[in-house]
Amino acid sequence: MTARTAPPPARRRRAGGLGPSPWWGYAMIAPAFIGLAALYLWPFLKTFAKSFMDTPAFGPGTWTGLDNYTDLLGDGDFWQAFGNSGIYTAILLLGVPIATVLAALIQQISRGRAVYRVLYFLPVVTLPVAISMVWRFIYNGDFGLLNWVLSLFGVQGQYWVADDAYAIYAIGVVGIWMSLGVNLIILGAGLQSIPPELYEASSMDGAGRVRQFFKITLPLLSPSVFLVTVLTVISALQMFDLVFVMLRSVDNTALDGSKTIVYLFYEKAFVQFDQGYGAAIAVVLLLVIMLATVLQFRLQRRWVFYD
């Protein structure tokens, strides 16, 4: 009994010794709490609820159970958008090995690192809308730069972003180009933590750069590569801007066959004002992202090296 009653005063005294009354804590998190509750927690619950409702543009909605979800499963547009987001994500994952090699190259050179970092980072700080416009011009089928360059090599040009057969791949290339800078910085920070002695020792043993990359850099950098992979998947599944700008024609609709999940969500919830259906799309997106992330954490044991 005494043992059970003894701790609280001691704890209170300790708390009193460490800081002022708990009300200070509540007061300081109050702005964050109010904001996050009103703008994130509550909207999240609302969206979740709406996904089970039929929501007319005006007036209250009615509960319809799983109707939105069963409609989604039978909706060809949804599966197509889902597939497009999958393709886009897969293409962006190709950017991870590219970034890994480039990060290692930058680490190896003795001068000029800062210049490369800045040049590779430029797309990150440029408006995605602006980037989309520039690439749309480069991809132009009639007088775009890409088709001209390809013609120099005798390759037949295409209407890259006006043709569903190519559009999502063309956008994927831009996505890799855009995300390279961020990936390089994260991987570069990971490279800093590899002890230089390892490279020196292996150089003395006669190991070349390529061998060092596979035997030292890659295993020791794998936690950072893993982080970049997880972040790439999460952000690629949420891609919106590039589709919105690059694929919209003058009549304000994107190429039908090349929409991504988030574009479809935007169109349903905020253009057609079918919020219930849009909400269901968003909830499915959440599930897909969670599943993809959990899966990657499961698989990491196979290839990520922690010391």
Add this chain to the structure above:
Amino acid sequence: MTESALRPRKANGAKPSHRGEWVLHLALTVTAVLMVAPFAWQLVTAFKTTGEASQSPPTLWPAEPTGDAFATFFDSVPVWSQFTVSASALALRVLGQLAVAALAGYAFARLRFPGRTLLFGLFIAMLMVPSQLFLIGQFELIRDLELLDTIPALAIPGMFSAFGIFLMRQAFMSIPTAYEEAARLDGAGPLRTFWSVMLPMVKPTLGALAVLTSLYSWNDLLWPLIVSPRGDNRPLTVGLAGLQGQYGTDYPTLMAGALVASLPLIVIFLVLQRQFFNGIASSGLKG
């Protein structure tokens, strides 16, 4: 953080790696050219006439360089007012974000109160949810507050981020408690300790958070599209996206517009490179 680690490496690694380094430079330079080429093409096109930009094969340099495209852009888009909207929303969002995140981050790192762990866990859980799930509810709240088509509407949701709170909490946790104890012995209250002792010590993190928030704010498209239905108080991103519908094939004007709208943030980046890199490295978070 990265710098201190950089220097010894440079000294150690320099000697063995000089030999054959030109191969590495070659690979990096080729990539750099690919990275910069779209910008160069944008720049060249912005000074062409519409006719020349639609020629096939394209000319690599404007035959008669002209600033007409910039004039058209400034005539057809209210650039200055949209710039003001973008800049005001950015300032509001950054200041709000820093205040909210620093206060909450400090409380979570240092103050004791019942429910602290639970609340922090709740905040962090919000990090996992894709932002689209919040949009409908956020839109309705802004609408019900009658803030649609206003600058605060653009800035408010971005002021509150679990990520910012997390980042600030980590920064405060890395500071030795001795400073606070000294402040308390001097008779400083919690708010004063926070403001004049602790806050100055997390300046680098505040800087990193400020540039990251600026980046997201300046570049955001989806949220401004949603909360400016009437079109008053639209930021540059929305104005630029609309330009395409208007001048779909007038590429010099589009390129000039894209250049003007992107330039402010590129300049800020060139000045504050280290803050950008530190922000990205410590967060690992993408837009």
